Amino acid sequence: MSDTGVDMAKVTLQSVADEVGVSRMTVSNAFSRPDQLSKDLRERILATAERLGYSGPDPAARALARGRTGSVGLLLNGPLSEAFEDDVSAEFVAAVADELTRRGLALTVLTPPQDDGFLPARDVAVDGALVYTCDPDSAGVVWLGRRKLPVVAVDQDLGSDVTTIGVDDVSGARAGAQHLLDLGHRRIGVLALTEQYALDPPNRDRLLGWRETLAASGVEPVVARTTLLPRSAALEAATELLESSDVTAVLCFDDVFARAVITAAAALGRSVPGDLSVVGYDDSRVATAGVPALTTVRQDVTTKGHLAAGALADLLGGRAASSHTLPTELVVRDSTGPVPAP
Amino acid sequence: MSDTGVDMAKVTLQSVADEVGVSRMTVSNAFSRPDQLSKDLRERILATAERLGYSGPDPAARALARGRTGSVGLLLNGPLSEAFEDDVSAEFVAAVADELTRRGLALTVLTPPQDDGFLPARDVAVDGALVYTCDPDSAGVVWLGRRKLPVVAVDQDLGSDVTTIGVDDVSGARAGAQHLLDLGHRRIGVLALTEQYALDPPNRDRLLGWRETLAASGVEPVVARTTLLPRSAALEAATELLESSDVTAVLCFDDVFARAVITAAAALGRSVPGDLSVVGYDDSRVATAGVPALTTVRQDVTTKGHLAAGALADLLGGRAASSHTLPTELVVRDSTGPVPAP
DNA sequence: TACAAGTTCTGTACCGGTCAAGAAACCAGG
DNA sequence: CCTGGTTTCTTGACCGGTACAGAACTTGTA
Incomplete structure (x- = not known):
C-alpha cells in the first residue's frame, strides 16, 4: 500500500x-x-x-508518557543581554550547557516574562531548573516552586532545602580588601552594583567582605554604585568617584568595572598602579586582556557551572545532590601597588 | 474533603x-x-x-494536546564554549532570546550530541529551530529536516526553500580589502579560520571578498589560519604570520583575531598602525575596547538576531517569513594607516 | 521428559490536557 | 408566547506515545 x-x-x-x-x-x-x-x-x-x-x-508525546522532557530550565533575571553579554555569565552558561549535554539533557532558557501572558517558568515543559542570581520573590522563582520542580540555586539562597552552588565571595572580598590595606592604602573606594541589587548575593557578599575587613582597620570606604548596562555607566560612576574623592585605591565588583576605573583614571591623568590601585573580581578574560593586568579575585566559573548542572542532573536521576561553596583566590598582578607618596 | x-x-x-x-x-x-x-x-x-x-x-500535556510547545530550538555547532564565550555569538543569542520572549516563545539550546544516544535535535520537543552556522550535513541539521520542523537558517545556506538571515560578508570583506589597497598596501596578510571552517559561510565569504578585491589589484594575500579556541591559537598564528612574511597589513576574520595580531606585532616591536595596519571584522566590543581602536567591518548582530527570531516566530504563526541579507559597513578607526616608508 | 527460566511480542491502561460540536439556560424582539 | 442568537458548560474523541503485566514460544537442565 x-x-x-x-x-x-x-x-x-x-x-x-x-x-x-x-x-x-x-x-x-x-x-x-x-x-x-x-x-x-x-x-x-x-x-x-x-x-x-x-x-x-514524537518528543512531546514521549515527554508526557514518560514524565520527563529531557530539558532543564535556566532561570535568569533581567534582560538576557545582561546574562549573555557578560563574560562571566556567558562562561557559566557555556559550562552548564556542556555538562548538561554530557548528562543527556538540553537547556531551555527561561526568560523573564515580558508583555503578554506568557511566562516561561510556568508554561514551558522542563524537568527541573537552575536559578541563577534571581530575586527569590520574582514570578519566575515563585512559579518554579509552585510547580514543585527540582531546583538548584546558583549564587543565591533559596532556602536550606534547596541544593545551592555558591562562591565564597565574602572571603574573596576580604582578601582583596586586606591586600590593599597591606599595601598601606587607607582612603579606599568601592564600586558596587546599585541598590537594586542589594539582595543579589554576589553584590551583597562582596560588599560585606570589603566593609568588614576595612572596618577592622578603621577604614570607611567611599561607596559608588553603578549598573552592568549600559557599559558606559561604569565609566561615569568611576569618573565621579575619582573626581569627588581622594581615594588611593578602588575595590570593584568585577573586572569590567575595574577596567572602567582604570580608563577613568587615565582620563584624569592618573596612572595605575602608580597613582591608583585597582582590584577587580572574577579573574575573567578582561582581567588579563588589557594593560595593566588586573589584580583580582579569582573564582572558577566553569566549575560552578559544571557543579550546578551536575547537581540538577543528579536530582533528576533520583540521586542526592550536595551543595557546594567554591573557594576564591586573590591573584595579584599589576593593577595594585603601594600608596603613592603624598 | x-x-x-x-x-x-x-x-x-x-x-x-x-x-x-x-x-x-x-x-x-x-x-x-x-x-x-x-x-x-x-x-x-x-x-x-x-x-x-x-x-x-501541565506544560507537557498541553504541548501534546495543542501541538506546540512554546519553545524553539537553537542549533549550534561545535562546543558551546565557542558560541557563548564569543562576544558576537553571545550578542546574537541574547538578541534571539529577547525577540523570542517578546513573541511568547522560550529558547532551547540544541547542543551537539556527545557520548550517549541522546541527540537534542531529535529528542527534544520544540516548535521550530534556528540553525546558526552549522554544517548542513551534521546530525543536528539532518534530524531537524527529518522532523519537518520549521527552520530559519542564520549565516548559512540550507537551500532556497529555507528562510535565511545572512550578512553581506562578501561586500564587507571587499570594503576592508579596498581600504588597505587605497592606503597603498600591497603585501597583505589574511588571518582566517582553519580549513575545517571552509564551508562556514562567514569564513568563506570574507575570504572570497578579500581575495577578489585584492586580486583585482594583482595582490595575492599571505593566508594564515587559526581556530577560535583556545584563544592563544590566534596569537600564535599571528606571530608566525608576521615573522614568516613581510606583510604591511593584515585582514582578520574578526576583531578578536585583529587584537591578537596587534599584540603579536607589539611583541615583535612593531606598532599599529605605524608599522602595520590591521583590519578587524564585526565591530564587536573588543573593537573599541582597546588601543588602538580597530578599523573594522561593522555588522549588526542584534538586528540579525531579532530578524531571525522574528522570522521563525512568523513561520510558527502561519505567516510568511522573508529572508534578509544585512548590510555591512567599513568603520575606519585607528588601526590602519598608510604603508610605512621602506 | 518436564519444569523453571528466559525471549519476544501483545493488550490494556494510562500520561494530563485541548478541540469541536452539542445541550441547557438566558435574553431580546416580534 | 414563540423564535433565534448568546452565553455557559458538558460530552466524547483525540494528541502520540510509554509502562507493566501477561501470553506464546524457546531453552537450559535435572
Whole structure:
C-alpha cells in the first residue's frame, strides 16, 4: 500500500506498526528499548519507519508518557543581554550547557516574562531548573516552586532545602580588601552594583567582605554604585568617584568595572598602579586582556557551572545532590601597588 | 474533603474539576480561555485550584494536546564554549532570546550530541529551530529536516526553500580589502579560520571578498589560519604570520583575531598602525575596547538576531517569513594607516 | 521428559490536557 | 408566547506515545 516514502498524512508509531504488522508497542520498543525485541524484527521496523518518513517517537508525546522532557530550565533575571553579554555569565552558561549535554539533557532558557501572558517558568515543559542570581520573590522563582520542580540555586539562597552552588565571595572580598590595606592604602573606594541589587548575593557578599575587613582597620570606604548596562555607566560612576574623592585605591565588583576605573583614571591623568590601585573580581578574560593586568579575585566559573548542572542532573536521576561553596583566590598582578607618596 | 492545601497525590485538572463540581473542560477553560466561562465560576475554580496546590495545566500535556510547545530550538555547532564565550555569538543569542520572549516563545539550546544516544535535535520537543552556522550535513541539521520542523537558517545556506538571515560578508570583506589597497598596501596578510571552517559561510565569504578585491589589484594575500579556541591559537598564528612574511597589513576574520595580531606585532616591536595596519571584522566590543581602536567591518548582530527570531516566530504563526541579507559597513578607526616608508 | 527460566511480542491502561460540536439556560424582539 | 442568537458548560474523541503485566514460544537442565 505504502507508496512514495515521504507521505502526506501524519506518520505515527501506529502507522508504522500497521505497515509492519506488529503491535504499536513493538515499534515503540524498536526505538526506545532495542533489547526488548529481536534484532531481525527491529531492523525491519526501522527500515519501514525510514521508508514511511517516520522520524522517531514524537518528543512531546514521549515527554508526557514518560514524565520527563529531557530539558532543564535556566532561570535568569533581567534582560538576557545582561546574562549573555557578560563574560562571566556567558562562561557559566557555556559550562552548564556542556555538562548538561554530557548528562543527556538540553537547556531551555527561561526568560523573564515580558508583555503578554506568557511566562516561561510556568508554561514551558522542563524537568527541573537552575536559578541563577534571581530575586527569590520574582514570578519566575515563585512559579518554579509552585510547580514543585527540582531546583538548584546558583549564587543565591533559596532556602536550606534547596541544593545551592555558591562562591565564597565574602572571603574573596576580604582578601582583596586586606591586600590593599597591606599595601598601606587607607582612603579606599568601592564600586558596587546599585541598590537594586542589594539582595543579589554576589553584590551583597562582596560588599560585606570589603566593609568588614576595612572596618577592622578603621577604614570607611567611599561607596559608588553603578549598573552592568549600559557599559558606559561604569565609566561615569568611576569618573565621579575619582573626581569627588581622594581615594588611593578602588575595590570593584568585577573586572569590567575595574577596567572602567582604570580608563577613568587615565582620563584624569592618573596612572595605575602608580597613582591608583585597582582590584577587580572574577579573574575573567578582561582581567588579563588589557594593560595593566588586573589584580583580582579569582573564582572558577566553569566549575560552578559544571557543579550546578551536575547537581540538577543528579536530582533528576533520583540521586542526592550536595551543595557546594567554591573557594576564591586573590591573584595579584599589576593593577595594585603601594600608596603613592603624598 | 480537601484538607491542608498542599497535597500528596498529584493534582490534575480533573481533581480540581471534581472538587468544584464542574467538568474538566471548564477548568481547562478557566486557565486557558477565560472568555469561555462566567467570571464568577472562573474565580471559584482558580481559588480552588490555588487551595489544592494546582499550578496550572501541565506544560507537557498541553504541548501534546495543542501541538506546540512554546519553545524553539537553537542549533549550534561545535562546543558551546565557542558560541557563548564569543562576544558576537553571545550578542546574537541574547538578541534571539529577547525577540523570542517578546513573541511568547522560550529558547532551547540544541547542543551537539556527545557520548550517549541522546541527540537534542531529535529528542527534544520544540516548535521550530534556528540553525546558526552549522554544517548542513551534521546530525543536528539532518534530524531537524527529518522532523519537518520549521527552520530559519542564520549565516548559512540550507537551500532556497529555507528562510535565511545572512550578512553581506562578501561586500564587507571587499570594503576592508579596498581600504588597505587605497592606503597603498600591497603585501597583505589574511588571518582566517582553519580549513575545517571552509564551508562556514562567514569564513568563506570574507575570504572570497578579500581575495577578489585584492586580486583585482594583482595582490595575492599571505593566508594564515587559526581556530577560535583556545584563544592563544590566534596569537600564535599571528606571530608566525608576521615573522614568516613581510606583510604591511593584515585582514582578520574578526576583531578578536585583529587584537591578537596587534599584540603579536607589539611583541615583535612593531606598532599599529605605524608599522602595520590591521583590519578587524564585526565591530564587536573588543573593537573599541582597546588601543588602538580597530578599523573594522561593522555588522549588526542584534538586528540579525531579532530578524531571525522574528522570522521563525512568523513561520510558527502561519505567516510568511522573508529572508534578509544585512548590510555591512567599513568603520575606519585607528588601526590602519598608510604603508610605512621602506 | 518436564519444569523453571528466559525471549519476544501483545493488550490494556494510562500520561494530563485541548478541540469541536452539542445541550441547557438566558435574553431580546416580534 | 414563540423564535433565534448568546452565553455557559458538558460530552466524547483525540494528541502520540510509554509502562507493566501477561501470553506464546524457546531453552537450559535435572
